[in-house]
Amino acid sequence: DTEVTQTPKHLVMGMTNKKSLKCEQHMGHRAMYWYKQKAKKPPELMFVYSYEKLSINESVPSRFSPECPNSSLLNLHLHALQPEDSALYLCASSQETGSGNEKLFFGSGTQLSVL
Amino acid sequence: SQQGEEDPQALSIQEGENATMNCSYKTSINNLQWYRQNSGRGLVHLILIRSNEREKHSGRLRVTLDTSKKSSSLLITASRAADTASYFCATDTDSSYKLIFGSGTRLLVRP
Numbered sequence: 001d002t003e004v005t006q007t008p009k010h011l012v013m014g015m016t017n018k019k020s021l022k023c024e025q026h027m028g029h030r031a032m033y034w035y036k037q038k039a040k041k042p043p044e045l046m047f048v049y050s051y052e053k054l055s056i057n058e059s060v061p062s063r064f065s066p067e068c069p070n071s072s073l074l075n076l077h078l079h080a081l082q083p084e085d086s087a088l089y090l091c092a093s094s095q096e097t098g099s100g101n102e103k104l105f106f107g108s109g110t111q112l113s114v115l
Numbered sequence: 116s117q118q119g120e121e122d123p124q125a126l127s128i129q130e131g132e133n134a135t136m137n138c139s140y141k142t143s144i145n146n147l148q149w150y151r152q153n154s155g156r157g158l159v160h161l162i163l164i165r166s167n168e169r170e171k172h173s174g175r176l177r178v179t180l181d182t183s184k185k186s187s188s189l190l191i192t193a194s195r196a197a198d199t200a201s202y203f204c205a206t207d208t209d210s211s212y213k214l215i216f217g218s219g220t221r222l223l224v225r226p
Contacts, residue, residue: 088155104214106157109156
């Protein structure tokens, strides 16, 4: 199984809602990532988890809260988002981090619209 | 922050032609990777080239790396309509393992 599965595929939420994005992989990867991608732009790194511990937070606003319950699961909790947070949110995993030659496996993403 | 700039931003070619995309980056790297993204989908890893390598092939793909110029190129030979996608280079610096993506090239292959 070389898949990274993200749910939901599409999400529309109001600025007062609380929602969660979910990501799952069963490749035994120990590093998991959240990226945010606006239309016609490259993915921007948000968070990196290594061995279930948060290792990188790219100064992301606290309205985005990541969680890694176990080595296969990664969540992104959303609260009080702004319309400018509308984007494609991509989850990725890799075998490790820090080796300098990590290939990332990406999920198909969650297309988020904040109204 | 964006590490790489890609050129051209958009490229339109006829099926069967070759497509060349270029990537320039700013700081020393451990390796450089190329990814493909179909519209609204996740990214797919294509090829990784290490900083001590100059050229690498994978099927119809050929990647070159010139660390003295801090640049890389991706050549797709005998393009197909199915190659229509956005292509991104990505680098991790020698002081960080964060993978940072370049600005991307949108490739359209006309049947």
